[in-house]
Amino acid sequence: MNTLKLSNRISSLTPSPIRKLATLAVTAEQQGKKVHKLNIGDPDIKSPEKFLDALKNWPKPQFGYAPSQGDAQFLSSLTDYYKKLGFDYLNKEDILTTWGGSEALILTLMSVANPGDEVITFEPYYTNYNSFANFAGVTITAVSTDIKNGFHFPPVKEVEKLINNKTKAILICNPNNPTGTVYTKEEVEELLKLCVKFNLFIIADEVYREFVYDGKKQISLLEYMDKYPDNIIICDSLSKRYSVCGLRLGALISKNKELLEKTLYYAQARLCAGTLDQYVAESLNHVEKEYFDNVISEYELRRNTLYEGLKNIGIEVTKPEGAFYIVAGLPVKNADDFCKWLVSEFSYNDETVLLAPAAGFYKTPGLGINQVRIAYVQNVEVLKKSLKVLEEALKLYKD
């Protein structure tokens, strides 16, 4: 007898640790509290003026499909953007426009691994990788990184030990969400060499490419694509770069021709990425350097404010080198309990803070239990208020 039962993959999903406390925040707001939302990377920075202007110039009487690979003008703007970064060997044929970085990652996992295969990544990692891997039937193997070491990679031998005949790929996020770590040239190249040696794909989630501080620069895997065309897959997104998280525009990029051909067949089935979204963003290659300079210096100021503030109230932190997150070890036993209490029971001057408990960013049970991820996507004034709330809350909290 058949039973009306959901599939194992959907049954085993759990709520996103980034979004799961959001309903508590709604309740707090209904009680008249101001909730500073530092749980999610949804920036308050203004989008480029050209994007906002484009809205007034939509030229058609309806919103028809775009080509499955992406709108021609949008793809050409993308290749131009990569060219300006120095990667002039990237052509339109190497790019598939996706529904945000999310779809690029889902599609990549679906494409490189069969159900039961393994993909190695470094914990703590972007927690949504779990749901994407679940849907692809892929097992994530996690290599631990440590707050005391700035969450940099352990020696490459530690990674090599985990490779077996089911391993299909290594996935890195650089600059890293949630840790803010920016990997050195040596770290990136050693990992790439390992993948080439063992015939693995290397997947780089580089959606925070521009967000690197202290005058440093990210080492993009785009730089090595010409030399290792078959191994490298880049998952990119416009979301953070231009404060367009809601436009759902990303890209799967590779010189692996078979991969691009086959993912295009899949893209044809789901028809296209948003036509209007692509239209709005099609001038991305004309966004001035000044726009990014301002954005980066604003985030650097926020990073400094948050890092120094957390250190001053005795919280364990390592200075993030990029992205706009910090993982902080709180002086509590269980950060999940603390975060719930903070948003639903505590307030200071009628203000409270919504944070993302970090245990959900770890694969290994027991790791990160006292940690939170804080997104510095609000201005310095909000961050200072949030720090004060956190300081007062920790004085009072007993677990």
Place this chain on the structure above:
Amino acid sequence: MNTLKLSNRISSLTPSPIRKLATLAVTAEQQGKKVHKLNIGDPDIKSPEKFLDALKNWPKPQFGYAPSQGDAQFLSSLTDYYKKLGFDYLNKEDILTTWGGSEALILTLMSVANPGDEVITFEPYYTNYNSFANFAGVTITAVSTDIKNGFHFPPVKEVEKLINNKTKAILICNPNNPTGTVYTKEEVEELLKLCVKFNLFIIADEVYREFVYDGKKQISLLEYMDKYPDNIIICDSLSKRYSVCGLRLGALISKNKELLEKTLYYAQARLCAGTLDQYVAESLNHVEKEYFDNVISEYELRRNTLYEGLKNIGIEVTKPEGAFYIVAGLPVKNADDFCKWLVSEFSYNDETVLLAPAAGFYKTPGLGINQVRIAYVQNVEVLKKSLKVLEEALKLYKD
């Protein structure tokens, strides 16, 4: 030794029969030919004025995330739309906003079936179901329907015979793409009863709900949701209804609480549907009846033009009762070869036509080999020109 090989699921994908000839059309256009694109359901009808006006009123300096379930105002407009259709027991909690109907279908298959499970549908069927099923690891079992019977369902016993312990769901598309068939109340209810009896999900792709001609009305499974809350899943889309195919807005609708809860967890991982798209469409509940009346009578006129025109040149057709497609049996051996020849080698008055070969809409090898799907998404004048091109082409073509 590991090998750098793509997954089986992506390797086995084939190009969409709807989109695969598109590159030949580009070449034809470069040669100066006018190509009438009747291969794809991308309407030329104007979107509601309110949608176009909304573009001028975007109220924010950036494009941030929407809630994962959907923007509150958008969800409320959706429930209002369903209420006006008479389904007042549908609440926000029963709806998940998706990336078009495509994501609703992908997510539904992922949710109701484990890899290796089976879903029954009726051939010819919307060809992209194949790619979605491939990604979910689900096998499609096809029940054949016949052009001579207007592609209506065979007796329900024929369907019952195919149910085994791996069968998880029956999927119907009503009004049907590609056949234009609108199922009777008896057909819908018998199938529903069968699903209830055998503990199967019944998935209804109802994206063409409004497109029903000759004064008839679609029997929506929404009508039975209150009575069979756990079995029924509706995949809906705004694409065709408001000529917004490129906005990528759809909905997964069910009263099955566990399904909605778990798919929301997945939705959280991929963050949200397009924020701007939802903003543009949030007045959908205020689109006047007059808008639809005009659209439907325009499509009815086109349907009549195309149907009569095809019949007059001796092509085997059945009169579509809804949607905006017709499946036509051409007097050729292989419609795939003919469609390629038509767009790349033939022209009449410097015009040619792009059609979708229908064999790709069948699961059973050998069926539909001489058939094409024609979308009547262009105006009557274009349809008349296309009919003339087809008539002249068939006089000349030898296979």
